[in-house]
Amino acid sequence: MSQQLDWELAWHDPRLDICDVYLFRGTVGTVLVMDVDPLSGYHGFRPQGLYEFKLDLDDDGVEDVTFSFTFDEADAERRQRWVLRRFDRAEARGVVLLTGVTGEICADGGTVRALAGPAADPSSMMDARIAAARTTVSGLGRVAVEDFVLEEAAGLLGGTDVGAIVIELADEILATRTVGFWGATLIDTDSGPFVMSMSAALQRGSECGLGVR
Numbered sequence: 001m002s003q004q005l006d007w008e009l010a011w012h013d014p015r016l017d018i019c020d021v022y023l024f025r026g027t028v029g030t031v032l033v034m035d036v037d038p039l040s041g042y043h044g045f046r047p048q049g050l051y052e053f054k055l056d057l058d059d060d061g062v063e064d065v066t067f068s069f070t071f072d073e074a075d076a077e078r079r080q081r082w083v084l085r086r087f088d089r090a091e092a093r094g095v096v097l098l099t100g101v102t103g104e105i106c107a108d109g110g111t112v113r114a115l116a117g118p119a120a121d122p123s124s125m126m127d128a129r130i131a132a133a134r135t136t137v138s139g140l141g142r143v144a145v146e147d148f149v150l151e152e153a154a155g156l157l158g159g160t161d162v163g164a165i166v167i168e169l170a171d172e173i174l175a176t177r178t179v180g181f182w183g184a185t186l187i188d189t190d191s192g193p194f195v196m197s198m199s200a201a202l203q204r205g206s207e208c209g210l211g212v213r
Contacts, residue, residue: 029170042118042161056180119164
């Protein structure tokens with residue numbers, strides 16, 4: 001799912017605006033990705049904001065486990081220290097899984113590894129196709145894409161970065177064949193955590209290697 005600065009609150013702090021989430025098979029397990037801060041040139045991550053990966057493991061539409069990142073203030077080299085915690089549905093305090101610094105891969109030895117930092121915006125498309133789609137949709141017609149040439153697709157967002165957070169979870173952590181995943185960013189308020197942005201991806205079955213034994 002992809003979206004860039006498409007709601008009012010996103011403009012107040014784009015560091016909390018989720019523009020993409022991804023779920024796919026990695027080297028040893030399942031990879032979850034959250035991209036924030038689109039069109040930015042990278043501003044880092046909001047200190048004390050919550051960047052959460054929520055997983056539904058029994059297909060009931062409710063998260064069973066949450067992996068939550070928090071970030072410190074940036075240092076003189078624009079690096080930020082981060083902490084990754086795991087929250088299970090019945091637990092309120094959470095367990096620290098990893099600590100690290102932006103730009104460096106951190107791993108626990110085999111079951112979890114994570115990376116946070118700037119990444120090139122992955123979106124690519126052709127100017128002509130956008131114009132054709134806009135014109136056709138406005139006239140309720142069919143979008144003509146027969147002359148689309150993949151090699152000529154250009155990154156209209158080229159030269160901009162996103163803030164990317166990546167987790168790879170080994171199969172033993174996701175011992176299920178069905179996984180629902182959505183990302184959320186939150187900030188603390190006097191009334192409790194306030195959701196700033198949310199985006200979802202869903203993968204089912206063994207084709208992605210989710211919890212396959």
